[in-house]
């Protein structure tokens with residue numbers, strides 16, 4: 001290992017040890033690790049060809065992979081060798097790992113899920129490719145300036161990236177616009193190259209390696225030398241810059257519709273390149289396109305790649321000469337669709353005018369698909385085109401062999417709401433696959449103290465068979481085990497507290513406090529404002545009775561708001577304003593501290609989750625499709641305070657109701673409550689704590705220099721309150737006081753935390769991927 005690192009430092013990076021920077025060392029280590037993936041990578045491809053196996057293609061607009069070096073080292077089981085080698089080379093292992101920038105090619109849940117699933121597919125030996133976009137700029141970097149979110153460009157690709165292989169020979173010309181002749185001959189008005197960059201994704205033990213193939217946009221028109229020679233430098237580079245725009249930025253929206261033309265271009269760009277690549281690989285091995293459904297399963301990660309359906313039909317008809325009905329049947333046998341949200345504003349639809357201008361042939365194909373479906377289902381009343389819009393959810397549904405939701409509750413709601421009619425017509429099509437998370441990243445490597453303790457008791461079998469964590473339960477009767485479990489948590493908290501106290505102005509975190517954590521995108525449905533309102537009420541109650549024996553708490557928040565989402569940004573501002581007042585209050589600051597940690601990303605989550613005591617999963621019931629953070633917290637021994645929403649329901653069923661703090665209205669109750677006139681005003685009137693906390697917000701207690709600053713938030717909660725913050729407040733307060741009482745009993749709390757770990761094995765992404773393999777893809781694993 002030492003030689004391998006040294007060789008790369010000299011001959012790949014071109015530095016001597018004396019001149020090498022931390023980044024140089026990190027690059028050299030990364031290249032040495034990447035080398036060790038190569039043979040298994042080639043072997044995986046060879047095995048797949050030899051077996052004539054079915055391949056899975058996961059098409060996703062986002063892959064939120066985070067850092068890759070530690071993941072590679074851990075999965076190849078090279079930790080000791082790398083840290084020893086680095087020590088001998090005079091370098092610090094942890095520093096080298098921490099030097100890597102996060103690959104933030106995603107917004108949140110959907111993108112991180114795609115990354116967990118790729119890793120699990122490799123762990124299981126499922127032949128698979130991930131297909132996405134190689135964004136030059138991933139999700140923005142969040143700064144907090146005077147309490148407000150400020151967005152800065154993220155620049156992960158400005159430094160050399162160790163993990164990818166550029167494949168200039170794998171490129172496809174992707175067209176847009178233009179016209180269609182004789183009904184089928186599409187002549188695009190403009191085009192760009194989609195060029196492939198491959199990253200190897202190694203599974204546990206490095207036995208199988210799949211590929212993440214990301215497309216980068218390159219100009220088809222060469223640089224204009226004539227204009228350059230005439231001194232028109234900017235104009236000479238114009239077409240090049242325009243082409244590159246397509247893979248320039250990740251849209252920073254999470255569950256809101258993004259209606260930009262460029263966004264539709266991005267979606268077609270990566271979907272079309274991926275479909276062509278899939279067909280090319282298929283045809284290099286098989287001769288009959290009718291075998292496609294038998295040899296290929298394509299998963300659409302939400303509707304962003306939905307245009308892959310019409311594109312596949314187009315290629316099969318217009319280029320391969322199949323007739324339409326046969327092409328449609330092949331495509332429908334190959335494609336599947338995962339829905340990740342029911343929020344109306346997140347259901348993609350495109351204006352027909354824009355769609356027809358950019359993709360004229362596809363619009364005609366969509367109409368034919370829709371007519372064919374309507375003809376076969378005469379009782380259908382809806383259609384893909386509606387009120388001048390092309391609806392991508394409906395399109396995905398009718399193009400798919402299987403459609404899935406991401407938690408049991410969400411799947412049932414899909415059947416009864418957005419897809420009610422299509423579900424009636426195709427009752428076998430919708431299936432559930434509750435989300436999962438990879439235990440390699442989300443326990444083994446992010447929480448060394450806990451994973452070492454588990455290894456001492458159970459060995460390492462749980463790492464790729466997470467249900468083995470059940471075998472911890474007998475150890476709960478051993479006081480030494482519980483002590484060690486508690487000590488691991490406390491040490492994780494102490495590390496985090498040290499780091500926060502150094503970096504967060506005004507904060508005094510003490511590991512003896514309860515670490516109460518809410519980390520996720522900032523959104524009204526996720527209700528960070530419910531949490532901060534309860535924080536305010538708690539602070540007021542503590543001031544009233546400072547000696548009432550309060551359980552000391554640190555309230556931690558982190559998350560990004562979409563740049564255009566004004567209300568979400570006001571919530572961030574309010575949290576920071578409350579932190580400033582509360583942390584400085586001499587009466588309460590030993591009992592209550594509040595922090596908003598900037599720039600939430602995968603690496604920050606890896607720091608926070610192992611140190612959490614309490615996991616806040618408090619969305620309005622019916623709104624959070626699943627959640628995956630909720631699973632990571634439970635696995636790492638945080639107890640959940642949560643509503644009956646998304647996968648919380650299944651977490652509670654598994655860890656036991658007595659180890660989960662439930663509050664709030666159910667999905668049905670939410671609908672009923674919303675129908676009551678003035679529901680929020682009535683809830684405020686009925687709860688004096690809520691009224692007082694809202695008054696403090698409204699009257700400028702947290703913004704003395706601008707008293708009206710947060711009035712909008714207070715008015716929303718006591719007025720329209722679509723997300724029912726006011727109506728759920730009393731029960732949330734009750735549950736939080738129950739949490740206080742439970743935390744005060746340290747021994748019992750640890751037991752309940754350890755039960756959360758022992759009973760969370762089902763939430764492994766390995767289990768989820770097995771479910772996809774069996775119920776959706778019909779594919780075999782080769783390990």
Ligand code: OAK
Nearest residue numbers: 109110255340406624625626627628
């Ligand atoms: C993002 C953009 C459009 C549609 C959905 C999303 C998204 O991230 N949804 C989230 O997906 C996660 C993975 O399935 C779920 O756990 C979250 O509940 C859901 O909000």
